[in-house]
Amino acid sequence: MKPAVDKVKAIVEFFHRSTTATHKLKSTQQQMGMPELKLKQECITRWNSTFHMLKRILESKDAVISTLAVINAPVDPLSHEEWEVLQQACTVLEPFEQVTVEISADSHVTASKMLILCKGLQRVTAEHQTRVTTGKVKELVDALCASMDRKFHRMEYNAVLSETTILDPRFKKLVFNDNRAVDEALQRITAAARSSQPTPLPGNQEGEEAEEDEQKEQQASAVWRFFEERANRDTTRRNPSADVILEVRSYIDEPLCQRSADPLSWWETKAYTYPRLTQVMTRRLCIVATSVPSERIFSKTGQIMNDRRNRISSSKLRHLIFLNANLSVN
Structure with missing residues (x-):
């Protein structure tokens, strides 16, 4: 699937670099009666950002195809087969996104859900083995099933x-x-x-x-x-x-x-x-340890310390981040 994903990344980067292409995409979405959605870029530290990137470009598929054709963009367009591969891949990955969001929560108990969620993922993914029609997505499903069988088979004994x-x-x-x-x-x-x-x-x-x-x-x-x-x-x-x-x-x-x-x-x-x-x-019901809360703080730090507020002292920045992170939880 990497060639198709790389094409999507190139298209998204092109729209983010070109204001003309962005405005044209927006007007095309308006003409087609589609919601005005910006394309999303993936983040290397979060697997589901790639899923969000693919899902967003699928939601704006017709507008993206039309805009690229009108402005004669210097990027490789996606073929009909590649669009179909992305559509089926997003269907397969949707449950993984839902589980990722559920176990990344830090305001309620999540560890007790792990056995259920992992078994549910295995069952749902196994059902896709008979549903997918493209060979590339079938390879993805087979790899996911094999990996989960290897990692989850003794989870009940944890x-x-x-x-x-x-x-x-x-x-x-x-x-x-x-x-x-x-x-x-x-x-x-x-x-x-x-x-x-x-x-x-x-x-x-x-x-x-x-x-x-x-x-x-x-x-x-x-x-x-x-x-x-x-x-x-x-x-x-x-x-x-x-x-x-x-x-x-x-x-x-x-x-x-x-x-x-x-x-x-x-x-x-x-x-x-x-x-x-x-x-x-009190020593058992807990949350799953993930990097999501710390990455959320990093994202908030980037919003607080920007080009227009680049002279904030380190101590004040630390206090603002602390207040922002903890007040939002409450």
């Missing part, structure tokens, strides 16, 4: 991904195909819960002190002494390991949450019910 998936109340065991991977993940979660000490949740300090005073009064009362003795004996007989196992089983038996629900909010409401698992969850 300790971090398996545990975070089970501890996500939206997914739990439903994602797994291998029961052995589920059992091993549950054993690790149970062991972690057994070694964790549930901490009391923050509450009203005055109310807690009042409860402590009331408990002291009850303990001092002869009426409550009989109950306190039995309660103490019951506490000493209880097996902490059995409590952890019951806690894990009870959590697994809970009905699944809706996919749109926030797993952290669910755990917040269940903190009293599953105190040990809640402690384990």
Whole structure:
């Protein structure tokens, strides 16, 4: 596919260099009743920028062909077969773009989605093997399928991904195909819960002190002494390991949450019910580490430090970037 992609890059670069060609493209889009869309250039650090470049030129296909023919541009035009290759390639790559965007988020839990998204990508891409009609795109699909089979075949045994998936109340065991991977993940979660000490949740300090005073009064009362003795004996007989196992089983038996629900909010409401698992969850439900947040900051830095603001001091630039990045998150 490289020759066709290189042609697209040359066409996009030509339109970005030539203001005359850009204005002509815009007027052609208006005459054809098409949306006025600027062509996008790819960025070497982001694979999906190439996808966006191909998708944008396909959206403006007729206007681009007409403009290049009218102005007699010094670039090689795309053949009908190459346009078809780009169209089918974008159809194949669309799910990869969706997954890339989903796992690059940093404001909600993403690690627990990895097993599901990777398996979904494998299934969708495998379906394209019987749908594509051009040989070049079929080679692309075969390469993608082979690469995913090699990289994803033991993902269920990844300790971090398996545990975070089970501890996500939206997914739990439903994602797994291998029961052995589920059992091993549950054993690790149970062991972690057994070694964790549930901490009391923050509450009203005055109310807690009042409860402590009331408990002291009850303990001092002869009426409550009989109950306190039995309660103490019951506490000493209880097996902490059995409590952890019951806690894990009870959590697994809970009905699944809706996919749109926030797993952290669910755990917040269940903190009293599953105190040990809640402690384990705080170290498991996380985001996937990607370079996207840092690259977003680099992009914002380029917008702040431009030709018209090139005398900003380094300390002020650092403060502006910090505020810009963090205020936008909130």
